[in-house]
Amino acid sequence: TTVRNSSDAQEIALAVWDRYVQDTPQRVKLIDVFMTFLIFVGALQFLYCVIGGNYPFNAFLSGFSATVGQFVLTASLRIQTNPQNKADFGSISHERAFADYVFGSLILHFFCVNFIN
Amino acid sequence: MAASVGSSFFKGETGRNTRGLLRLIILVLIATTAVASRLFSVIRFESIIHEFDPWFNFRATKYLVQNGFTSFWDWFDDRTWHPLGRVTGGTLYPGLMVTSGAIWHFLRFLTFPVDIRNICVMLAPACSGLTAFASYLLTSEMSDSPSAGLLAAIFMGIAPGYISRSVAGSYDNEAIAIFLLVFTFYLWIKSVKQGSVMWGAFTALFYGYMVSAWGGYVFITNLLPLHVFVLLCMGRYSPRLYTSYTTWYSLGTLASMQIPFVGFLPIRTSDHMAALGVFGLLQLVAFVEFVRQTLPSKQFQTLLRAFVLVVFLAAFGVLVLLTFSGVVAPWGGRFYSLWDTGYAKIHIPIIASVSEHQPTAWPAFFFDLNLLIWLFPAGVYMCFRNLKDEQVFVVIYAVLASYFAGVMVRLMLTLTPVVCVAAALALSQILDTFLVTKTPVAPAQANGNTDAPKTAASLIPDTLRSTQKPLVGIYSTFSKFAMTGTITAYLLLFVLHCTWVTSNAYSSPSVVLASKMADGSQHIIDDYREAYYWLRQNTEQNAKIMSWWDYGYQIGGMADRPTLVDNNTWNNTHIATVGKAMSSREEVSYPIMRQHEVDYVLIVFGGLIGYSGDDINKFLWMVRIAEGIWPDEIKERDYFTPRGEYRIDDQASDTMKNSLMYKMSYYNYNSLFPAGQATDRVRGSKLPAEGPELSTLEEAFTSENWIIRIYKVKDLDNLNRDHQSAMAFEKGNKRKKTSKRKGPRVLRVD
Numbered sequence: 001t002t003v004r005n006s007s008d009a010q011e012i013a014l015a016v017w018d019r020y021v022q023d024t025p026q027r028v029k030l031i032d033v034f035m036t037f038l039i040f041v042g043a044l045q046f047l048y049c050v051i052g053g054n055y056p057f058n059a060f061l062s063g064f065s066a067t068v069g070q071f072v073l074t075a076s077l078r079i080q081t082n083p084q085n086k087a088d089f090g091s092i093s094h095e096r097a098f099a100d101y102v103f104g105s106l107i108l109h110f111f112c113v114n115f116i117n
Numbered sequence: 118m119a120a121s122v123g124s125s126f127f128k129g130e131t132g133r134n135t136r137g138l139l140r141l142i143i144l145v146l147i148a149t150t151a152v153a154s155r156l157f158s159v160i161r162f163e164s165i166i167h168e169f170d171p172w173f174n175f176r177a178t179k180y181l182v183q184n185g186f187t188s189f190w191d192w193f194d195d196r197t198w199h200p201l202g203r204v205t206g207g208t209l210y211p212g213l214m215v216t217s218g219a220i221w222h223f224l225r226f227l228t229f230p231v232d233i234r235n236i237c238v239m240l241a242p243a244c245s246g247l248t249a250f251a252s253y254l255l256t257s258e259m260s261d262s263p264s265a266g267l268l269a270a271i272f273m274g275i276a277p278g279y280i281s282r283s284v285a286g287s288y289d290n291e292a293i294a295i296f297l298l299v300f301t302f303y304l305w306i307k308s309v310k311q312g313s314v315m316w317g318a319f320t321a322l323f324y325g326y327m328v329s330a331w332g333g334y335v336f337i338t339n340l341l342p343l344h345v346f347v348l349l350c351m352g353r354y355s356p357r358l359y360t361s362y363t364t365w366y367s368l369g370t371l372a373s374m375q376i377p378f379v380g381f382l383p384i385r386t387s388d389h390m391a392a393l394g395v396f397g398l399l400q401l402v403a404f405v406e407f408v409r410q411t412l413p414s415k416q417f418q419t420l421l422r423a424f425v426l427v428v429f430l431a432a433f434g435v436l437v438l439l440t441f442s443g444v445v446a447p448w449g450g451r452f453y454s455l456w457d458t459g460y461a462k463i464h465i466p467i468i469a470s471v472s473e474h475q476p477t478a479w480p481a482f483f484f485d486l487n488l489l490i491w492l493f494p495a496g497v498y499m500c501f502r503n504l505k506d507e508q509v510f511v512v513i514y515a516v517l518a519s520y521f522a523g524v525m526v527r528l529m530l531t532l533t534p535v536v537c538v539a540a541a542l543a544l545s546q547i548l549d550t551f552l553v554t555k556t557p558v559a560p561a562q563a564n565g566n567t568d569a570p571k572t573a574a575s576l577i578p579d580t581l582r583s584t585q586k587p588l589v590g591i592y593s594t595f596s597k598f599a600m601t602g603t604i605t606a607y608l609l610l611f612v613l614h615c616t617w618v619t620s621n622a623y624s625s626p627s628v629v630l631a632s633k634m635a636d637g638s639q640h641i642i643d644d645y646r647e648a649y650y651w652l653r654q655n656t657e658q659n660a661k662i663m664s665w666w667d668y669g670y671q672i673g674g675m676a677d678r679p680t681l682v683d684n685n686t687w688n689n690t691h692i693a694t695v696g697k698a699m700s701s702r703e704e705v706s707y708p709i710m711r712q713h714e715v716d717y718v719l720i721v722f723g724g725l726i727g728y729s730g731d732d733i734n735k736f737l738w739m740v741r742i743a744e745g746i747w748p749d750e751i752k753e754r755d756y757f758t759p760r761g762e763y764r765i766d767d768q769a770s771d772t773m774k775n776s777l778m779y780k781m782s783y784y785n786y787n788s789l790f791p792a793g794q795a796t797d798r799v800r801g802s803k804l805p806a807e808g809p810e811l812s813t814l815e816e817a818f819t820s821e822n823w824i825i826r827i828y829k830v831k832d833l834d835n836l837n838r839d840h841q842s843a844m845a846f847e848k849g850n851k852r853k854k855t856s857k858r859k860g861p862r863v864l865r866v867d
Binding site for chain 1: 355357364371374400
């Protein structure tokens with residue numbers, strides 16, 4: 001709240017980061033670390049594709065879309081288990097959200113493994 | 118609402134069970150009706166595959182059943198597109214064949230050894246029962262009314278717009294695809310409402326199944342992103358939207374890429390870019406929403422909004438750039454012609470030549486949807502009145518599908534589901550209003566603001582009847598009866614209309630032609646199969662048949678002989694080659710046929726019995742398609758008379774009379790009539806007194822009613838003359854003086 005009228009971008013970002021570290025539960029932080037890791041892996045694959053060419057295009061695609069798909073699934077899990085979104089997901093308990101997450105990930109990996117040949 | 122009618126059967130726990138049972142019975146009856154109303158053609162004629170395309174699907178299914186799944190997946194078909202062949206496994210949507218193959222195996226597992234042909238014939242009716250159930254589910258998601266879903270189910274079950282593509286025997290992709298379309302939409306609505314990843318994953322799975330079944334999956338690929346985009350623009354972003362859409366997109370795109378025919382298309386073509394764009398946009402919006410929750414600063418919000426807008430525009434610009442630089446392929450011709458309706462006619466005659474690709478006339482809407490087309494706008498209006506996420510979907514679907522159905526006749530099929538849903542919403546609203554409204558209790562008027570009515574009422578004496586019953590409206594038994602009676606009458610008329618249309622318009626297999634004799638009995642003209650079986654039994658196993666592409670699948674399916682071109686029009690030049698051979702002089706056509714190892718030429722001729730869909734009527738399309746490739750050699754203008762008429766009598770142009778198609782059609786036709794009396798009953802004109810002569814072909818077979826004529830391509834002349842002079846020699850009109858006069862000679866080159 002101290003940065004309400006501050007125009008310094010660095011200060012705002014720092015405040016956001018502080019709030020995040022303070023307020024976020026441990027479990028959600030774990031999810032966030034995993035999502036950061038996925039972004040990192042995806043970016044690495046993309047970089048390699050740009051540098052090394054995309055010859056087995058299906059291999060690149062399945063690897064890349066595995067990270068993208070896993071990212072959005074994890075993001076969905078994070079959204080669904082967020083207490084702030086309780087109103088939107090009344091019918092979905094946290095356990096159900098996790099089961100859905102496993103279900104979606106299994107399908108995703110089946111398709112990726114099938115597509116990578 | 119309906120629970121308030123009637124006795125204790127409809128109340129409480131018993132009532133719920135009773136209603137469930139009733140609903141089940143109604144749905145079963147609807148499914149039975151949907152199946153039963155599609156059986157006209159099987160009962161009247163026989164259990165065969167209709168039309169043209171289904172013959173290929175049938176042939177592919179037989180191959181799958183005989184050779185197993187793996188060899189079907191890698192099937193290289195060397196019996197079509199003769200010199201080239203077709204990589205069938207990579208150029209077809211395998212969903213239909215795999216489904217009926219699975220049913221076949223399942224029935225054998227249950228010890229019901231059913232012939233694969235019967236499964237193929239009955240697949241479409243069976244799926245239509247499922248479609249009715251799927252539209253029940255979809256509509257139940259839209260409305261609280263107990264009757265809406267059931268009404269939609271019966272509409273979908275018997276609406277002629279859907280029956281036209283799913284009668285027994287029409288073993289086409291649409292047979293299974295419409296069920297998958299409606300069911301995918303149901304799952305999508307379900308997942309948007311709940312925001313569940315599971316329903317999103319199911320949507321993706323059924324979307325993948327739909328991709329494997331029909332090329333019309335592009336409709337879903339564009340409709341769902343549009344739905345999400347409109348919701349975003351309306352400011353209705355919710356986390357549920359994020360979870361359902363991203364799950365669908367990431368899993369569904371991967372699922373669709375598993376089909377070899379689709380392959381990398383979902384990331385390489387413009388048709389699929391909307392889905393990708395909305396996927397990216399949704400990430401941005403979700404991120405901004407996330408930041409907004411943590412930062413309550415006003416300026417920051419506007420900054421972020423601008424950020425989203427800028428990124429969106431930048432991404433759009435990159436997409437345009439990629440499209441123009443060729444990384445992302447532009448719209449396909451078939452898809453593009455939906456937007457630019459004049460495009461196909463000018464640039465791709467082969468698309469315009471298909472009769473299903475013409476714009477729809479008004480009567481077709483009334484014919485195919487009858488009462489539903491009136492209720493359709495009312496239903497869409499109902500959606501506007503109670504606008505939730507799923508109603509937005511119906512509105513978008515209605516607008517888009519109406520446009521497409523107006524542009525192209527065959528897309529009436531994708532319009533029918535939404536018409537059924539919207540009409541059911543409107544009708545159930547009416548029924549709910551009129552069936553169960555109770556008369557408001559009189560004191561309702563007394564409390565509240567009582568001054569004005571009291572003074573007004575007190576001025577009028579109580580003896581007037583209108584003041585004794587101040588509540589006027591729909592509450593009386595009479596108005597309820599009148600309204601529901603009218604609606605029941607309309608619904609009964611709808612059933613009558615549907616049955617009549619199905620029976621008369623959509624239940625005729627094009628393989629056998631039915632006509633009425635003078636005494637009213639049915640006469641069946643079975644020339645197609647007669648000719649195809651002649652080919653099957655009297656020609657060599659590998660004799661190549663040249664015909665126009667319409668008959669390619671049927672020849673492959675019924676005659677089991679290799680063809681040059683078929684209904685899968687993937688190689689336009691090859692089709693143009695056949696068109697050139699058909700529309701040129703014999704001297705030009707013969708080398709073409711020799712080069713392509715053609716043994717027989719098959720044409721369809723309806724002149725004797727007045728069958729209008731014959732090759733002379735299609736001839737101009739052959740000319741146009743050939744002209745597209747060889748504009749110097751084939752000119753459409755040459756086939757018309759100097760006054761610009763397309764004639765076949767003695768006024769016909771020389772190019773027309775000398776074309777191979779003309780000669781093959783009317784060869785020996787004179788012999789059927791007294792001299793000079795030969796008439797063509799389709800074109801309604803007299804033929805020239807002297808019939809055409811063929812030198813490079815000989816007549817091999819002509820069916821009973823002359824519908825199919827098959828010619829054998831002659832071998833090269835033994836004495837190395839050209840066929841024309843050989844014919845002239847055999848006829849005996851060799852010029853007397855040739856031996857004496859010395860013609861211009863050329864040096865012999867050894």
